[in-house]
Amino acid sequence: MVKFNKLKLGIFIACWLPLLWLLLDIILDNLGGNAVQAVHIRLGDWSLRFLCMVLAITPIQTMTNWRGMAEYRRMFGLFTFFYATLHLLAYLVLDHFLVWPIIATDILESSYIWFGIAAYLIVLALAVTTPKWVIKLMGKDWKKLHRFIYLAAGAAIMHYFWQLKGNLAEPLFYLLVIILLLGFRVLVSFKNRVVSRLMLPKGRR
């Protein structure tokens, strides 16, 4: 039990490292000519990476039969929300310094931002429904709501694709990861359905 807690603490600390690394790069002026954009991209990348980690938990659990991973899913989910929030704040404060008229025009005219907003709103809804009492309160709806994470992942990747000029290698990589993770879950649920059908005697399938 003690071992388990140590692992959890270690992972928790590791989740802060991307932020620490970013702060260090800011202090050392390592972010190049467009530091504002670099901060922005870094935070966006990390929210997408945490999102992928969230989605990887269930497949790993299925393959390894290691229970208790739901705790990590929750932690990674909250860090997804954390980095996505910093990403949003970097846009509003660091880049735009809260000049709302320019922000409004920018958002209205930039369709790639709409996908980002959609992804963020979903992640926000999932984050606020994290507390155990909310889970209890929501019952079956909680699971239904939290399936929207795949939609958030899709929107986040579109947000990435939609702002590039043609070099699509990086978002394609994330797209592949998410297709694999979703595909795994679809396959498992298909297998379960087939198996339970086969367990019934012929004629009643």
Place this chain on the structure above:
Amino acid sequence: MIIKTKKTIPASEITDPYVFKERRKIIKALLALTAMGSGIVPVLADNKPRWTNLPESSFSADLMTTPSEIIENYTNYYEFSYNKHDSTKLAQQLATDPWSVEISGEVEKSGTYFLEDILRQQTLQEHIYRFRCVEAWSMVIPWVGFALGDLLRKAQPLSTAKFVKFTSVYRPEVMPRQKQNNMLEWPYSEGLRIDEAMHPLTLLAVGMYGDTMPKQNGAPLRLVVPWKYGFKSIKAIVKIELLKKAPTTSWNKFAPGEYGFYANVNPNVPHPRWSQNSERLLGSGFFTPRRETELFNGYGEQVAGLYKDMNLRHFF
């Protein structure tokens, strides 16, 4: 014709170069300290600029220029890489001496000329221009160059010359994206209408900050059209053709709905996927709001007349 620009950037918009350099010095000192431990000694070169006391162009605006470290390390050069850092590094492999440029098409005197011979006939000036990328960032660059029109006039364009096509160098052996035939149609090509090409704001640049053009910035010869998005300002030019009809251009061919032939900087015409209403002026620090993009990048007084009967939304 002397046309003065009156637009200036409020000094508050830009990092004071002094502050910028001081910050760099502190960081370099720190790095040097760490490097000493590892046995690496930083080399401090004392390079004198190639040109001193160049006459200032009458179009030069009274703007604070973007630090050269930024200009030299933040470049799009897709022949080398899609990544700005890598393209700076890889571009160093491009041999730029000797260099010759072909001038042909609808002209009395076509021919291929060594760049030095071209330069011998031109008066170089410093031109401090705004540079606005389609990616919504901008710089202020002190180019060294001469008016393209001065070169074209020497070739004596025929009355049938309505457009100018520019072609970049094709060197797949040092340009990985050309070798892989990736993305754009290579060699990179761009075009201007003849009146745009003859406009005194339009430059052929051979340097910046009083020195030879860094390779990643388009050495040895590049176009500068300050009222258009940066991708129009083609690098490493080897051919200039005067044509009867509008040429196809690399970005326009790649995505005609996104990158028009004109590509005039226009805050009112967004790119299909992002706004062009504001821009990040590089060198400005954190918590500095974006700059509001100006129509024709602030050169409307000089160039708006070229487009007076045109629907800029249609001809974007």
